Amino acid sequence: MRWKTVAKDPEDEARNLALTITMELGELAHVEISDPEQTTDPTGTRVVIEGIPDTPKGLGGEAPVEALTAQFGLALQNFNAHLTYDREEINPDELQANRADYPIAVDDQRRVDRRRPRL
Numbered sequence: 105m106r107w108k109t110v111a112k113d114p115e116d117e118a119r120n121l122a123l124t125i126t127m128e129l130g131e132l133a134h135v136e137i138s139d140p141e142q143t144t145d146p147t148g149t150r151v152v153i154e155g156i157p158d159t160p161k162g163l164g165g166e167a168p169v170e171a172l173t174a175q176f177g178l179a180l181q182n183f184n185a186h187l188t189y190d191r192e193e194i195n196p197d198e199l200q201a202n203r204a205d206y207p208i209a210v211d212d213q214r215r216v217d218r219r220r221p222r223l
Contacts, residue, residue, distance in 0.1 A: 109149045
């Protein structure tokens with residue numbers, strides 16, 4: 105398993121730093137963590153899990169992409185995240201029949217936009 109995170113350098117917001125964590129499924133107690141390195145990659149996190157000997161429960165059969173879409177679809181859309189299963193991008197838009205955004209009035213009648221949360 106490889107976990108790569110790219111974040112802004114806390115000492116220089118113009119630079120991005122990458123950190124990689126690597127581990128083998130058979131040796132979860134042994135973890136390798138890289139030193140942060142400067143990169144031009146955009147900020148974000150990517151996790152790749154390979155070599156799983158058995159199909160994880162719930163992902164067998166003919167519809168694992170649909171199962172993953174149902175579970176993670178809203179988060180994928182709201183946080184501009186990406187999820188790939190067996191080299192296929194999980195795209196909630198392909199299975200979504202309808203979607204609507206509704207403004208919510210709060211006590212002082214301000215409109216709250218819930219389409220894209222800010223982190």
